[in-house]
Amino acid sequence: MKFLDLAKVYIRSGAGGAGCVSFRREKFVEFGGPDGGDGGRGGDVWAEAVEGLNTLIDFRYQQHFFARNGQPGMGRQRTGKDGDDIVLRVPVGTEILDEDEETVIADLTEVGQRVLLAKGGNGGFGNVHFKTATNRAPRRANPGQPEVERTIWLRLKLIADVGLLGLPNAGKSTFLAATSNARPKIADYPFTTLHPNLGVVGVDGTEFVVADIPGLIEGAHEGRGLGDQFLGHVERCAVLLHLVDGTSENVVADWQTIIDELEAYGGDLADKPRLTALNKIDALDADERKAKAKALKKVAGEVMLLSGVSGEGLTEVLRRLRQVIRSERGGDEVEDGPWRP
Incomplete structure (x- = not known):
């Protein structure tokens, strides 16, 4: 196994899904109304210190980590599926630096330590949330929050006595x-x-x-x-x-x-x-x-x-x-x- 103690990584969290504009229309149902569901939440990007690693060589062959976007909402008040998170598995002793290579975001010195690097966007509200006594047929829904994209550096400092x-x-x-x-x-x-x-x-x-x-x-x-x-x-x-x-x-x-x-x-x-x-x-x-x-x-x-x-x-x-x-x-x-x- 080759030794690598510095790696540049590009990460992006997932965007939230858009809310849905939908109305309930069923035969023999007298009262319909809005039933658009909310969008799903975008996935987060995490870093976690794990056992069994003492090099950053895995990040030489993969530098881009993108979490999944949340799915849009659907009719019948169905909420979109949340995007899957991504976890960067790093050796114990890894420092996470900002793009300037000076600002320390986190220092993972113990097994199991986790840090959130990019938070996924919240899903947008469907039109069911905008129903009022005076607006019984709202035709608006919120878009999902955008993703967070950033460049980070991983620097390994071995832990020894x-x-x-x-x-x-x-x-x-x-x-x-x-x-x-x-x-x-x-x-x-x-x-x-x-x-x-x-x-x-x-x-x-x-x-x-x-x-x-x-x-x-x-x-x-x-x-x-x-x-x-x-x-x-x-x-x-x-x-x-x-x-x-x-x-x-x-x-x-x-x-x-x-x-x-x-x-x-x-x-x-x-x-x-x-x-x-x-x-x-x-x-x-x-x-x-x-x-x-x-x-x-x-x-x-x-x-x-x-x-x-x-x-x-x-x-x-x-x-x-x-x-x-x-x-x-x-x-x-x-x-x-x-x-x-």
Whole structure:
């Protein structure tokens, strides 16, 4: 399944059916009179967050969603049939934006949340509603209300507990593969990861969700590399795990590059709880580990050591992440089992 986190959608609710102008005419019935029915109501357009989806790929192949119009009224005071509603089934974590891509209409963060995007028009009154003592044969009826048509954007922000950050080839995908059942693509060249990946990580009987996004490079906020378009997927995380490549010649510069991009991205991302870890320590000797960890601590504070290949330090990092998640979201958030996309 391909990953898609932004889609443009055109929606239109149904128009209300027109009222009917009709008169009762039956043989041997002395008193007739108006009997035109009302028009049916037009269908609504809804959006609903559902289980089992983690991409907006369905909206790449269908962008137009039109609800049915209400049927016109009929004689014998018969009301027209209401138009059927349309429900856009979206993944949990989907933001619905107006056409300007800035105004947030709704943010669906829980399964079952629904939002009305376009309300269907009411049906018009038939001529039976206009009968009075002085106007016993009205020849007028109301038209139905018009439809509502609009353009919206769907933007998916994955819901995870931990977000992985780092330069390309910092070992984020290796970390995810070593700690979960996820199988992201791993290779010895940068930008191996082209779209976010989710993995359920377990430690000491508890589970939480980790999101791996493509690596950032200097100038990502200006569109360089893959840009910062995927940073939205870690906005909802409780904690960020910043992986620094231990085999790099200047680990401090690598760390600072990511911090600068977070600050340039804006919002509260740079202020989120962040854990810094020196990765790939299996390729370093004892002196190199000590020197690089000391240099990194001067700018980042607490620094943990790990290796996604050998597994060294992984359990300690996961336990530390679990503690931060508990403090940010409460103890029950992690104890209830894995999040299911």
